[in-house]
Amino acid sequence: MADYSNELVGNSPAIDSLRRLVNKVGRSPTRTVLIYGETGTGKGLVARMIHQVSTRAARDFVDINCAALPANLLESELFGHEKGAFTGAIDRKLGLVEAANQGTVFLDEIREMDLTLQAKLLSLLDTQQFRRVGAVKPVKVDVRFIAATNKVLLSEVTSGRFREDLYYRLQVVAVNLPALRDRGDDVLTLARHFIARFNRAYGRSVTGLAPETEQILLRYPWPGNVRELENLLERIFILEEENEILPRHLPDRILRNAAGPADRTLVPAPTDDPTDYHAATEAFQRELIGRAMSTAGDNPGEAARLLGLSRHALRHQMIKLGLLKP
Template identity: 45%
Template structure:
């Protein structure tokens, strides 16, 4: 059997404890700490699998994943970290990583994902695993309590569940809650956004394809049904699926078997299917936009999530929850909502639901400094931020804000040293923090800041001109 070649983009101390195992099992391990060296190894086809940290000085895992995606490389990449989060795991999996691990690395885990031989495709990708303690639904309103009771009651079954509700109400969170209490929690949870891909690509994403089945199919690819075997498959925004593909999905649900695109063999799968929609599927059925038989097959257990505006004091419970989590993530001191802020939160109609509240709290935490959080920190009604808005006795952030290595020079910090920052400094502070919180995703950062992506791009261009190292 050919020697396995493993590339680590990492600090050497995280890999060195495994050198004896690598030698004993005839594995060649290479450790680099920058993008250029990593790409040089990969371009020379000297690695069968890659393990990478999310970031190192001058390096970001997403840049490496971008380069591999553009090159249509089939080399599997696993991101590992000592301080992970579900959001970061989801981000890297969507970027194309095969998996997301927490340190320490062990030989047993590495051996399990090594390709069978140097030419074989990567082993099936297990998705991020869930634990019931990690999936907390915040809320005490009776409308939420009823949904939670029903979700927990049906979780151990294999029945399909249709979770409906407005955008931003937390449908995926409830799906993860069901998976975490299903008895399948040690198996993969795999989510597919049915609105994100055109029909032919979505079919390949769900059911996989064989080598040569279409232009660009350079190797066999396992679909989400196979990757989720033994676990749970979430079909997000199911209403956006094309009618032709709905027929193939119905067969998979009824028979428990699939056909890969271009394949000749039927594959048996054991998957619990959940689906979400922000539309009224019954109306879609009446309009001929959604198959009636598929609707009945999905709607075995219907869960309807209430909009945030109808959840009463849950608004404040969620706000406090997000504030505690965000201050912990940013390393800030405890923050409290002022009475005026609480009154405003309770009076707002929340068209964006829980997602809107979460983004608003992140903005407020970044602006409030030592607090308390006031309505002015929400940047309401197109209000532009200015430190001059701070009331007497309020503080502005005066702790050094270390920028991400990918966004600023490693030596670049923002230290206001107790002084009132300029508007330009505060603006830069907010932009860099928003990019940091969204892992460099400019679209999400611009949504958080309430500006357009074009405006954000222009601002970053201005920062480059004054010498900041921004990719």
């Protein structure tokens, strides 16, 4: 079994507190845990750590992204189905919940789950039993559910997109993951950790970060969090040949940030008339979207996630700002 205990890297007070909480939650008998955290903060890693320190560690840990499948397929993946339950169901299929009996199910992006399926999940949490799609008899299971979201679920409840009763059922224990920008020198600790990993993976001997590079990384706000840092360093390992990571190896978005104000806030790009509210607002939006697209590797779906928008809303805004042709 893989050991994830050494993957939660850092010495900041926020990470020390998180380690203690993970151990307490993992060893407790609670059947539900809710993890909050921005994209890239390591929600999947923390879920696996909770499983690993629990009495369920010898059993399966299964994970599923609730945003990756339409509602009907997600229901079948979770609960399984009987032969003939729907077109194409030529055999009985056991779902992930049944496969994880006495273990852990990790539901990533729980807020994307369809309301009808939320009701079935709530019933399962309350009764510890469910029916496969097309079945009559229920199946009894003993499973811990860890759910994760990058949004405040209470606002989803208020808007009617998430069931209030399910929210309170999941919220028994909440684990909040800190953003990388709030972890101080952990940025450098993580960078050294990833450099050591990529040295092994790529057969390299990169000695580390140049002092100037360290200062630039400390000033960058890391909207993509730990995942963004990891991807950045792997890209440098692939494209660069020097044995020290220099400022010129960093992408423009990070270098531009280093040349700006020392605080970690996004600043609107200058306009011809700084008193023009609409021009300044649009400049800020262009800068924000540009950074998100750069962080996401020009992937609109990931950029929308970073910005907390739907893909449709991001596309509409980019067309409005002249960043995309209709």
